[in-house]
Amino acid sequence: MPGICVITEQRGGEVKRASLEALAEALRKKSTVGGDVTAVVLGHEIGEAAAALAASGADQVVAFDRADLALYSSEGHCACAAQAVRDAGASVVFVAATIQGRDLAAAISGGAALDAGYAADCTAIDTDGGDLVATRPVFAGKAIIKVRCTAETFVLSLRPNIFDATLPGGSASVTTATPPFDEGSLRARVTGIAASTKGRKDVAEADIVVSGGRGAGSPEGFAPIEALAEALDAAVGASRAVVDLGWRPHAEQVGQTGKVVSPKLYVAAGISGAIQHLAGMRTSKVIVAINKDPAAPIFKVADYGIVGDLHEVLPALKDALLALA
């Protein structure tokens, strides 16, 4: 029996936007795959999230609601999600490629669960005959691969902010399912979540990112970068060089071994533009570079460049932007 299962993610009863994108994409692929679209939600006291999914256009909603699912565990969420896929008889599984979603999608596609083909972090899904063909970046976006599944089940995680989240609406029934393991038997689980620094935006999620590199000169030299980020309501990013120097936290690193970002505006100040940094930000919509060295490779990918000292240019840029507002 064909069909698509969308394993959704909720936080505090609210379904994540990236999951709605995955659900909307599943509904668009329903005619190709055939069968029903089933939305699965996991957590504790998640009636609201289940109701929102029931009103989204999914054919059915399956909810796993138990105290030990309140916070994520690879083991627990995987066991529930895999059971839901089997019960629905789905041949395709969509998961939002958030941090949790990527863990879960990999786990359910493993040999101990669905033994499926797994395409991670997809940026497009095409149809060819009755098949889905997934497009995904590899080598940190230095190449793009298209893959097709040769196994019975195809698991895809969908990169957030790419797929249209428009949902048709509907009224599906919600089925409550029982987790396939004893309560309290999980061996590794999240025990707490602390909000990161000062409620600042995460580089991977922000619309605008202002990044600084070794050109800032010192940890204090990041002041104009932070001030511009503040004025633009942007996240602060960093090159690996300044993270390794301890000037900035790891969470801010952009690049091949940091975060891959694609904001609508990326400002690189005092960053030379090493290939590993470019891998993390070259899909940004607009790139602005500020660098003292006119030969810096960052200017090759920047839409707009200013040759100059960031300590002079950034404050002037901030003032000009504030003057507009």
Place this chain on the structure above:
Amino acid sequence: MNAICCIARVPDTATRIKIGPNGKSIDPEGVQYVINPFDEFALEAAIQHKEAKGGELVVMYVGQDDFAKDLRQCLAKGADKAIHLKIDGPLGPQGISSLLAEKIRPLMPASVFCGKQAVDGDVGGMGVMLAGLLDVPAVSKVSSLELKDDTAVATREIEGGVETIDASLPCVFTFEKGANEPRRAGLKEIMAAKKKPLEVEEVSAPAPKLSVESLELPPPRPEGRIVGEGTEAVAELVLLLREESKVI
């Protein structure tokens, strides 16, 4: 308790990717291969596990190509033994996890240390798949790890926050950059590593679960322009951002 560290072989991150003549894989000509950068943090954590808990530390690599020089590096840093499972074709994380699980089972109980993702395929899945097959818990994207008697406390960065995770041992951990300070091997250790066992075992690869349609380079970014020099260029930049690209 034993420790296993899984090492992937990937193109150096400075590699400029070229597409091979079949249009489905990269052109390996001139590519330098290195230990996957995240696996360096996994190896350091595995060495610390061995120092704290004793047992054997075995490094495992699955691949078609020789990787002896790099595996010797792992031995020099503190691993006791290296195993290269030599396969005859390319393989995804499912296949790799099933081959590794078979090899690791006789060494259980063992905690397994992997990188969060191999920077070639960028899947980030092998570790949790392996955990399922070994029936042990998994904690992925670990950014710090504290080992206790029978448990461990890990942290993981998520969107806008940091999670704390309690895990019972044995467990599979996959590591984020910066989780620790990977050590360097001294000359004495490098010499001693030459005497440590490095086994190469031929295995046949299970059928892959995905087939590749095409591999392409991303479309190039349109040629940018230098707006000007210093603070004088700022007004024009703001105008361009507002009127031309409409991002502010």
